Amino acid sequence: METERVTEFPLSHVDLRPRKRQRLGWDVGPQVTKAQVGLFCGQDVGNVTSFAPAWAPSDSISSSLVKHDKIHGKMGEGTFGQVLECWDREREEMVAIKIVRGIKKYREAAMIEIDVLQQLGKHDKGGNRCVQLRNWFDYRNHICIVFEKLGPSLYDFLRKNNYRSFPIDLVREIGRQLLECIAFMHDLRLIHTDLKPENILLVSPEYVKVLDYKGSPRSPKDSSYSKRVPKSSAIKVIDFGSTTYDRHGQSYVVSTRHYRAPEVILGLGWSYPCDIWSVGCILVELCSGEALFQTHENLEHLAMMETVLGALPQHMLKKADRHADKYIRKGRLDWPEGATSRGSVEAVRKLPRLQNLIMQHVDHSAGDLIHLLQGLLKYDPLERLTARESLRHPFFSRDNLRGY
Numbered sequence: 085m086e087t088e089r090v091t092e093f094p095l096s097h098v099d100l101r102p103r104k105r106q107r108l109g110w111d112v113g114p115q116v117t118k119a120q121v122g123l124f125c126g127q128d129v130g131n132v133t134s135f136a137p138a139w140a141p142s143d144s145i146s147s148s149l150v151k152h153d154k155i156h157g158k159m160g161e162g163t164f165g166q167v168l169e170c171w172d173r174e175r176e177e178m179v180a181i182k183i184v185r186g187i188k189k190y191r192e193a194a195m196i197e198i199d200v201l202q203q204l205g206k207h208d209k210g211g212n213r214c215v216q217l218r219n220w221f222d223y224r225n226h227i228c229i230v231f232e233k234l235g236p237s238l239y240d241f242l243r244k245n246n247y248r249s250f251p252i253d254l255v256r257e258i259g260r261q262l263l264e265c266i267a268f269m270h271d272l273r274l275i276h277t278d279l280k281p282e283n284i285l286l287v288s289p290e291y292v293k294v295l296d297y298k299g300s301p302r303s304p305k306d307s308s309y310s311k312r313v314p315k316s317s318a319i320k321v322i323d324f325g326s327t328t329y330d331r332h333g334q335s336y337v338v339s340t341r342h343y344r345a346p347e348v349i350l351g352l353g354w355s356y357p358c359d360i361w362s363v364g365c366i367l368v369e370l371c372s373g374e375a376l377f378q379t380h381e382n383l384e385h386l387a388m389m390e391t392v393l394g395a396l397p398q399h400m401l402k403k404a405d406r407h408a409d410k411y412i413r414k415g416r417l418d419w420p421e422g423a424t425s426r427g428s429v430e431a432v433r434k435l436p437r438l439q440n441l442i443m444q445h446v447d448h449s450a451g452d453l454i455h456l457l458q459g460l461l462k463y464d465p466l467e468r469l470t471a472r473e474s475l476r477h478p479f480f481s482r483d484n485l486r487g488y
């Protein structure tokens with residue numbers, strides 16, 4: 085589920101770049117199947133109160149989870165509710181339970197997520213790279229979704245690593261798995277619509293520390309010349325609360341800002357290619373350690389795209405919907421005239437071209453990667469590579485495989 089900035093939950097840390105972006109309007113997802121009441125695998129709680137969701141009522145879910153499983157800790161939280169790490173006694177494994185707030189729109193999104201996860205599970209022929217649904221139940225108006233337990237998100241890993249980049253061979257492996265997952269989803273006519281490093285989880289939390297002479301210390305606090313590298317490249321995609329079936333001409337706003345495709349911003353209607361654009365942005369971020377388009381605003385976002393990728397095509401600007409009037413003048417972007425501040429103009433001007441950005445961070449196979457990214461980040465969604473085409477790109481070919 086793409087979330088809005090959360091005020092109900094205290095932030096455990098203050099991040100340098102806020103990640104929660106406002107969603108403009110609630111998405112119409114696939115037909116919500118009628119909720120069959122799932123098996124309730126109640127749980128046994130060690131110290132319940134310490135893990136009780138901030139919004140939980142006094143007869144909280146946690147106390148109802150006392151029966152079978154043991155809550156070990158909190159794994160994540162968002163507007164939807166919380167994700168708790170629990171021991172499932174029946175299966176004898178750790179699981180992650182997403183406990184969704186008892187509010188209509190979150191319940192609906194949760195039901196969409198369950199429906200999508202069941203579809204994905206049904207068609208899985210082993211290793212589709214989507215998180216596995218173990219179970220779900222509806223407890224006192226709270227939908228609880230039980231998942232296999234995974235490791236940290238790519239975003240959390242980057243953050244704990246002071247935003248140091250991933251080695252190129254790891255980026256390749258992650259990119260390949262991500263595209264396999266998207267290809268699998270697109271074959272089923274499903275569009276994720278919210279791909280971002282927060283929604284890609286490493287399967288294992290294990291990492292090694294390696295010397296990093298290139299990455300100079302990022303802050304006075306971070307004086308080390310070493311960085312963390314995951315031991316295993318295995319990843320899985322999570323968060324199918326915004327996933328939708330392909331329908332023609334969908335034009336409501338999707339995706340978290342940084343990963344939002346130009347056709348979404350311009351109101352041109354979107355489909356499968358919006359996922360591919362997000363993959364392009366994610367791969368650049370893994371190589372550089374930082375989000376490619378760090379912005380909160382449409383005009384600045386489009387101007388950033390032009391600096392990094394070149395001019396937007398005329399035919400797209402001409403077709404832009406009436407909301408885009410504000411930032412398009414005489415068939416071109418109203419930039420820098422329409423900028424909100426000098427700082428914004430400066431920030432856009434300082435951005436490197438895609439080629440230069442990749443060359444700064446990648447030592448080998450930069451050429452192949454740049455070529456792939458140019459295909460993933462094509463402005464015109466009709467010209468953008470599909471997930472299956474991307475997987476056949478030389479960047480993923482044997483010659484480039486150095487083994488991760």
Ligand SMILES: Nc1ncnc2c1ncn2[C@@H]1O[C@H](COP(=O)(O)OP(=O)(O)OP(=O)(O)O)[C@@H](O)[C@H]1O
Nearest residue numbers: 085086087159160162163164167180231233234323
């Ligand atoms: N299977 C899992 N294993 C481990 N951690 C998980 C798992 N599922 C979710 N999490 C953690 O919980 C967080 C929130 O989960 P998820 O993204 O599914 O919810 P959401 O409603 O989309 O939240 P958001 O408000 O961030 O969009 C994740 O970023 C991750 O840290």
